[in-house]
Amino acid sequence: MLSRVGRLSACLLGLATMVGVNSTALAEEVERWGVNMPVGVTQVSRETYGLHMDIFWWCVGIGVVVFGVMFYTMIVHRKSNGAKASNFHESTTLEIIWTVVPFLILIIMAIPATKTLLKIYDFSETDMDIVVTGYQWKWKYEYLGEEVSFFSSLSTPREQIDNLAPKGPNYLLEVDEPLIIPTGKKVRFLITANDVIHAWWVPDLAVKRDAIPGYVNESWTIVDEPGVFRGQCAELCGKDHGFMPIVVKALPQDEFDQWLQTKKAEAATLRALTEKEFTFDELYSQGEAVYNRVCAACHQVNGAGVAGVFPAIKGSAIATGQMAAHLDIIVNGSKKNPAMAAFGPQLSEVDIASVITFQRNAFGNNMGDSVQPIDVLKFKQGGQ
Amino acid sequence: MAHGPAKGISRWLFTTNHKDIGTMYLWFSFAMFLMGGVFALVIRAELFEPGLQIVQPEFFNQMTTMHGLVMVFGAVMPAFVGLANWMVPMMIGAPDMALPRMNNWSFWILPFAFAMLASTLLMEGGAPNFGWTFYAPLSTTYAPPSVTFFIFAVHIMGASSIMGSINIIATILNMRAPGMTFMKMPLFVWTWLITAYLLIAVMPVLAGVVTMMLMDIHFGTSFFDAAGGGDPVLFQHVFWFFGHPEVYIMILPAFGVVSQIIPTFARKPLFGYASMVYATSSIAFLSFIVWAHHMFTVGMPVAGELFFMYATMLIAVPTGVKVFNWVTTMFKGSMTFETPMLFSLAFVVLFTIGGFSGLMLAIAPADFQYHDTYFVVAHFHYVLVPGAIFSITAAVYYWLPKWCGRMYDETMGKTHFWLAFLGLNLTFFPMHFVGLAGMPRRIPDYALQFADFNMIASVGAFLFGAAQILFLYNVIATIKKGKPATDEVWENPEGLEWTVASPAPYHTFTTPPQVK
Numbered sequence: 001m002l003s004r005v006g007r008l009s010a011c012l013l014g015l016a017t018m019v020g021v022n023s024t025a026l027a028e029e030v031e032r033w034g035v036n037m038p039v040g041v042t043q044v045s046r047e048t049y050g051l052h053m054d055i056f057w058w059c060v061g062i063g064v065v066v067f068g069v070m071f072y073t074m075i076v077h078r079k080s081n082g083a084k085a086s087n088f089h090e091s092t093t094l095e096i097i098w099t100v101v102p103f104l105i106l107i108i109m110a111i112p113a114t115k116t117l118l119k120i121y122d123f124s125e126t127d128m129d130i131v132v133t134g135y136q137w138k139w140k141y142e143y144l145g146e147e148v149s150f151f152s153s154l155s156t157p158r159e160q161i162d163n164l165a166p167k168g169p170n171y172l173l174e175v176d177e178p179l180i181i182p183t184g185k186k187v188r189f190l191i192t193a194n195d196v197i198h199a200w201w202v203p204d205l206a207v208k209r210d211a212i213p214g215y216v217n218e219s220w221t222i223v224d225e226p227g228v229f230r231g232q233c234a235e236l237c238g239k240d241h242g243f244m245p246i247v248v249k250a251l252p253q254d255e256f257d258q259w260l261q262t263k264k265a266e267a268a269t270l271r272a273l274t275e276k277e278f279t280f281d282e283l284y285s286q287g288e289a290v291y292n293r294v295c296a297a298c299h300q301v302n303g304a305g306v307a308g309v310f311p312a313i314k315g316s317a318i319a320t321g322q323m324a325a326h327l328d329i330i331v332n333g334s335k336k337n338p339a340m341a342a343f344g345p346q347l348s349e350v351d352i353a354s355v356i357t358f359q360r361n362a363f364g365n366n367m368g369d370s371v372q373p374i375d376v377l378k379f380k381q382g383g384q
Numbered sequence: 385m386a387h388g389p390a391k392g393i394s395r396w397l398f399t400t401n402h403k404d405i406g407t408m409y410l411w412f413s414f415a416m417f418l419m420g421g422v423f424a425l426v427i428r429a430e431l432f433e434p435g436l437q438i439v440q441p442e443f444f445n446q447m448t449t450m451h452g453l454v455m456v457f458g459a460v461m462p463a464f465v466g467l468a469n470w471m472v473p474m475m476i477g478a479p480d481m482a483l484p485r486m487n488n489w490s491f492w493i494l495p496f497a498f499a500m501l502a503s504t505l506l507m508e509g510g511a512p513n514f515g516w517t518f519y520a521p522l523s524t525t526y527a528p529p530s531v532t533f534f535i536f537a538v539h540i541m542g543a544s545s546i547m548g549s550i551n552i553i554a555t556i557l558n559m560r561a562p563g564m565t566f567m568k569m570p571l572f573v574w575t576w577l578i579t580a581y582l583l584i585a586v587m588p589v590l591a592g593v594v595t596m597m598l599m600d601i602h603f604g605t606s607f608f609d610a611a612g613g614g615d616p617v618l619f620q621h622v623f624w625f626f627g628h629p630e631v632y633i634m635i636l637p638a639f640g641v642v643s644q645i646i647p648t649f650a651r652k653p654l655f656g657y658a659s660m661v662y663a664t665s666s667i668a669f670l671s672f673i674v675w676a677h678h679m680f681t682v683g684m685p686v687a688g689e690l691f692f693m694y695a696t697m698l699i700a701v702p703t704g705v706k707v708f709n710w711v712t713t714m715f716k717g718s719m720t721f722e723t724p725m726l727f728s729l730a731f732v733v734l735f736t737i738g739g740f741s742g743l744m745l746a747i748a749p750a751d752f753q754y755h756d757t758y759f760v761v762a763h764f765h766y767v768l769v770p771g772a773i774f775s776i777t778a779a780v781y782y783w784l785p786k787w788c789g790r791m792y793d794e795t796m797g798k799t800h801f802w803l804a805f806l807g808l809n810l811t812f813f814p815m816h817f818v819g820l821a822g823m824p825r826r827i828p829d830y831a832l833q834f835a836d837f838n839m840i841a842s843v844g845a846f847l848f849g850a851a852q853i854l855f856l857y858n859v860i861a862t863i864k865k866g867k868p869a870t871d872e873v874w875e876n877p878e879g880l881e882w883t884v885a886s887p888a889p890y891h892t893f894t895t896p897p898q899v900k
Contacts, residue, residue, distance in 0.1 A: 034821030034833045037753055044749075052750045059740035067733060070711045074729070077650075078719045085651040085718040095659050098708045099701060106697045109747065114690060116749040121686040136526075161829060163435040171434065172831050196522040197616060199681060199756060203822045208752045210682050212617060213521065214610020217683035234681075234756040234824045236515045238522060239441045242827030308508035309442065309528070338525045 038203050041229065041250075042221050045206035047116045055109055062105075123218050126188035130179070134191075134198030134211035134233065135346065136339070137240035137297060141179045144190075148263045151346065152177050153293065154243045158301070161243075173230040176293075178247035182256035183223050191217040195341060196238060202231035202248055210235055223250040238339075240297055274349045274373045280357065283370050287358025290351045295359075298339065303363035310339070314363035323371060326356055327379045344380055349373035388890055397492075400484035401890065402469045405491050407787070409466025410780070412494060414856070416458030417773075419502070421849050423451035428811075428845035431838050436829055444828035445513035446505065452516025453534075456634065457541045458498050460772045464637040465490075465548045467779050468576050470787065472552060474881040474888065475570045477561025477897045482554035490547035497540035504530035515826060517627070520608035520619040524600045531601065535594045542587040549580035549587075556580075561880070563899030567661070570879055571654065574661050575640030578668045582629045582636070585672075589626040593619065617682055624675035632671045635735075635767060636664060638775035639706060642728040645782050646710055648877045649725035650717030656709040663702035663709075670699050680751045689748045696746035700739070707736050722874075723797030727778035730805055731770055738766030741816065756826075759819025765812045769848075777804075777855065784859065785873045789887030790866030796858045803851035810844025 039049045077083045129144040138153035155176045159165035168174070181187045191200050193211040201208040205221045223229075231246040251259065292301060298310040305312035313319050318326050330352055333342035343352065353373040360367040389395045389404065399405060426447045430438045439447070469487065473480055481487045504511040509528035512518065523531060556577045560569070569577075596619075599605040606612025608619045639660075647654045654660065676684060676692040684692075710732050719725075741763040745751050754760060777800075785791050814837035819825075823834045830838065869886045880899070884892045 035817040037820045038822070048749050048753055051747055052744065052753065055744050055747055055750065059743060063736065063740065066707060066711060066736065070714065070729075070732065073711070073714045073717070074719060074721075077715065077717050078721075079651070080720070083716075083718045086716040087652065088716070089653040089655050089657070089713075091656075094708075094712070095656055095705070099705060102701050102704045106700060110694060110697060113693065113747045113749055117686065117689055117693070120749060120752070121689075161436055163437065167434060167832060169832070172829060196526050197519055201756075201824070203753060206749075206753055208681050208755060212610075212683070214614075214616065215683060231822070232824050232827075236445070236519070236522065236826045238513075238526060239445065241445075242441065242824070242829050306442065309510070 040204040040206050041223055041225060041227060042205055044116070044120055044221070045204060047112075047119070048206045051109075051113055051116060054112070058105055058109065062102075120219075123188060123220060125186060126220060127185040128182075129188045129190055130181070131216075132179075132189050132191045132200050132211065134193035134195075134200065134237065134244075135341065136195050136238050137233075137244040139179075139200070139244065139246060140194075140346070143260070146260060146264070147267060148260060150177050150263070152179060152247070154240075154245055156243075170230065172243065173232070173245045173247070175245055175247045178228070178249045180249050180251055180256060180259050181221075181223065182253045183226055183250045184253065186220055186222050188218060188220045191219060195338070197235050198233050198237045198244070199235035200231075200246060201234040202229050202246055204229040204231075205248065208234055223248075226250050226252055243297075270348055270350065274377055277372060278350075278353070280370050283354040283357035284361060286350070287354035287356070288362070290347070290355040291358050291362070294343070294347065294351075295355065303359075313359050313365075315365065319359045319365050320367060323356075323369065324379075326360065327352075327371070327376065330356060331376070331380055349376040349380070352376045398488070400480070400488050402473050402481045402484070402487065403787075403888065403890065405481075405487050406466045406469030406471075408491055409462050409469060412491075413459050413461075413463035413466060413776075416454050416462070416498060418852070418856075420451050420454035420459055421852065423447045423454065425845060425849055427451065428842040430828055431830070432842040433839065434830055434832055434835050439828070441828045442510060442513060445515075445826070446511040448826050449512045449515055449518075450501070450505070453501065453512070454498070455768075456516060456630070457538075458494075460634045460768070460776070461541075461545060462494060463776045464576075464579075464634070464772075465545075465552075467572075467637065467641070467776070467783075468548075468552050471783065471881060472555055472573055472576060473559070474884065474892055475573050475879055476556065476559065476564050477880050477893045477899065478555060478559035479891060479894050479896075481551050482559055483551045486547050487551055490544045490551065493540050494544050497537045497544070500533050500540075501537040504533050507533070517623060518597075519623075520597065520600070520616050521610075524597050524608055527601070532598065535598050538594045539591055542591045545583050546587050549583040552576055552580040553584070561893065561896040561899050567658065568899060570640075571643035571657070571660055572637070572640035575636040575643075575664050578664050579633050579636045582633050582668055582671065586626040586629045586633075589622060590630075593622040593626065596622075617679075620679050620682060621676065624678045625672075627678065628675040629668075629671040631764070631767075632667060634772045636668065638731070638735075638772050639664060641775040641779045641782075642710065642731050644879070645724050645728045645778055646713050646732075648782075648874050649722060649728075650714045650719050651875065652713060652717040653878070654709070655712040655715075656705070659705055660709055663705040666702040667699060670695060670702070674699065677746060677748075677751070680748050681755050693746060693748040697743065700743050700746075703739055707732060707739070720875075722781075723792070723794060723801055724778045724782035726798065726801045727774045727781065730801070731774045731778065734766055734770030734774070734808075738763055738771060741766065754819065756824055757819035758815040758823045758825055761825045762812050762815035762819055765815070769808050769812065774804075780859065782874075783881070784862060785866075785869035786881055786884075786886050786888055788863045788866070789869055789885075790862050791869045791873075792858055792862040792866055796854065796861075800851055800854045800858060803854065804848055807844045807846075807848030807851055811841050811848055812844075814838075814840050814844075 037049055037052050039046055131142040131144060133140040138151050140151050142149035152175045155174045156172050160167045160171060191209045191211045193213045198211040199208060200211055207219045207221055209217045209219045227250055229248045233241055233244045299305050299313050303314040318329055331344035334340035350373045353371050353376045357370040430444055507530045511530055512534045514523040556573060596607040600607050600609060606614035608614050608616050610616060643654055674692060674696045677696040745754050745763060781797055818834045818837045823830055871886050872882050
């Protein structure tokens, strides 16, 4: 902490001395501190940045005039200077001028803003569609017509958040699996949510749309150059709202196609795995990984839950009771407490089988039993 | 028959005297201001550095929610009602408020509402954690059990506000002294009259929306539940139909306050009185047709986006007129800079900066970048803290000598001002930067590039908090042992309140004054 305070004062000093010295160094310092909206990497983001700067300079100009007059008055027309008060208190001419002039400035600003807005709302002629679904607290990306879909969640280790390990350069802005898009293509995002309202926001693309359960919102982007762009959920969505980042990776078309093929093959392998018989240890160790990725956010890494909000897994009636009830709550969620979502559509059969096996045997639950992916599939098909 | 106040606690419990009730409103709002301030300091302490140090995310969300609710409904609104209680009858030459028993009732239900709201912090599952805007379904299907108490508390606050505003309207319309025509009323009275109409129009909408939540939570309806055929976006439309006029409810009386103070210390009549009245009315009207600018990213049709963008930009016109009028009032005056004037001048400059960022937010395509970031947090704190809070502080320093008959300590007042001014700018100005650079609001932890500015903001917040303790001390010291104030207090101030003795007698204007 002290080092940060030291660095901060050094920066402030440096900034102060640099103002008079070197404008490029100042520009670099401004860049490092992140004081302005990113210009971004798309036509829309550049236009948005332009609008932002235009309206900003209008405000600066008006501010200079208004505050200029005000400070002049405060310095010159003060009683201690012997200023005698005039008595004028009305001027229709002045009132008309300062009603009409701002109105004209507004019209000047409204024209480009309208043009950009109409461009953003042009959803025609898209090259591909990606369904973006917000979940508490992760994103699901589904490539329409490609049978490829996956979840993307925070990959920053818990130790960094709890200050037990040094923080990485992309602290809180890194995910296990980024959204991959091709460059030079008009990619349409169909944005919705599964539970509460989220908002999908990537500043460099100037895309922000609310993800609302029951609604499908549209947005689009064309990224010219390959790159990695980071954003965050922008609508308060509960406990881990600050921990569901977005990472978009733009690849050249050929690399994108390659990636898509690999993902398709992976999906096929996963479907085949459902048929496979797993050992207890395989299920348990994979289950631990799934638990930490999916369940631990609420039920905690030690399975103790949070009193009054998220029930404990440790010694819980479900995890130490009938297998069918355990399958039911994982696959269909809780009717009593909607915070426990239905994970049937979110997780693979293998993941569900392993996390159930883990929960029944970890935290001293020691049930000694396990469940196979194929049983999960049967439950899903028959038990709905 | 004039008589003095009752003795002991019954004076305060059963009082129907507008001055007593005004005093209670002001002390209550200051207590809430400190409570909401403590919540804010918890937030700023956690955000001092990246990583989770002091609180966990679930409690952090309770703090942001409670801070907003307590500051809006507990600190700012009751403070303005308190000022109205004290000043409106004295400014229009009325002996008291028109409906004194209702006045008592509208104050005394407030402590119960806020005790109930505060008690949710101790409940299982914690206090409301869905933000002061309580968007469904986070506030319905996914809410902690304490949400029911929150709803009931909001109902009570709404009832209090509605009764308070009925009273203010009835007083202003019926109890003006002979000769006090509408266009002779002090601007504070005008702005409160308009505010009271806004309150009557929108508090029932707020009551409606929380009642729909209550139905969804307990009685199986699906107003806001997509799974039952309801609509989560409907919540936002109804909420902001209340919410946008609400933000003007918190600023119009502030316009009134500085319009009283600036002429006094510029020793020059208010410039453009009539245009001030018309501008305030236009702002009030526009406040009803701009609500969806809070929802630009919600996925409205482009026609809706355009309408709300244009309407929102229009607000800059009457608001600009007010700022120009204040500056012209000072122009060629004979200015002095006592504490109320310092707070009012800071109001004009900093509120205008908040207005500028508001104009930027009105540009819908740019708002796609600003929306729900710290830029918005910076914007609304610039209009609320130097706007509402500074004007209330200015009003207290301006009228305190009239209320208690004693003069406050000018040096301490000025120290309070400079500490608060520095603290507030340190706190909120860097928020513009982190917001533009991409920091979302309402997050308990943040990426490393936001660290430096957050640290500055946290230091500023504690400074601002400390300044308010000095304020409290100054007010108490004034009441207890301040030097006696003259009846006029300031140099030739305008207004009927300065024609009565200091301290103002328990009953004033039992025979109406003649206004020429």
